[in-house]
Amino acid sequence: MTQAALDNAPYPHRHLLGIEGLSPQEITYLLDRAETYVGRNRQTDNKKSVLRGRTLINLFFEASTRTRTSFELAGKRLGGDVINMSVATSAVKKGETVIDTAMTLNAMHADVLVVRHSESGAVKLLSEKVNCAVINAGDGSHEHPTQALLDALTIRRRTGGISGLLVAICGDIAHSRVARSNIHLLTTMGARVRLVAPKTLLPAEAERLGVEVFHDMNAGLAGCDIVMMLRLQTERMHGAFFPSLREYFHFFGLDYSKLANAKPDALIMHPGPMNRGVEIDSEVADDIGRSAIREQVEMGVAVRMACLEALAQPAGEGDGG
Ligand code: ASP
Secondary structure (H helix, E strand, O other), X not given: OOHHHHHHOOOOOOOEOOOOOOOHHHHHHHHHHHHHHHHHHOOOOOOOOOOOOOXXXXXXXXXXXXXXXXXXXXXXXXXXXXXXXXHHHOHHHHOOOHHHHHHHHHHOOOOEEEEEEOOOOHHHHHHOOOOOEEEEEEEOOOEOHHHHHHHHHHHHHHHOOOOOOEXXXXXXOOOOHHHHHHHHHHHHOOOEXXXXXXXXXXXXXXXXXXXXXXXXXXXXXOXXXXXXXXXXXXXXXXXXXXXXXXXXXXXXXEOHHHHOXXXXXXXXXXXXXXXXXXXEOHHHHOOOOOEOHHHHHHHHHHXXXXXXXXXXXXXXXXXXX
């Protein structure tokens, strides 16, 4: 996209590296575009040609099920060519650096790189070295912007809007890129956010993020509209953060008794993958009346289509059938 086209675009950025810094209008634009894809994805003939002739490369240095698959589906439904680089079988295993890998892919004229990496900041670094658009599919404990957007779309569809809602984000906040992106998005869109976690699983900067902090689930969930649970990210933990999984579940796992403190119709969310019986009770997770966990996955495809369309497409050329 040329600079002039970018300046006039409703999403005027070359990349999607995080939610921090996006305006309410830009977030709303992406959610509105995603909304148009939700209905279309439920039809059999759901293919568009917005990305015809464009190449999307999924470059995942960390494991993923939902995110990688939904970017692949999103790219294909928009008519693009999608390549999945499996780092396990690539030159990265032979010691190639992230930048060298990116430069190699750049030389093949990819249009969009979707990147996941275990180091916070690695995706931004990579975006500075390539010519194509880059989407952050999760970098360390920093940001996971498309997760926050799909969470927002799920919430908006269920409640009608985000502004004024009381949202509790619970569990392993310290290691969670999902929490960070959601805090930025929800506060930007006018929701009130509570973080509920043991002291050891809260980031040092928690108080500066414009949120309220609780160390007790019953108090933290009181009166909430949305209860967002997080996975315990043991792969990012070096040391002991809580005495045992059993004790963690006892104090911080979501079960019906703790949930009773939230509003009677409070929505239950989890980005997946879930540790059943650790951060969430299985029955609560599968409660079709209360849990939006499966819907979150469905919204993921629509949101990723909207993001790909916004990045790979000059303004005004978005309606290719
Ligand atoms: N799938 C999300 C992520 O990649 C959440 C998680 O892994 O717990 O960050």
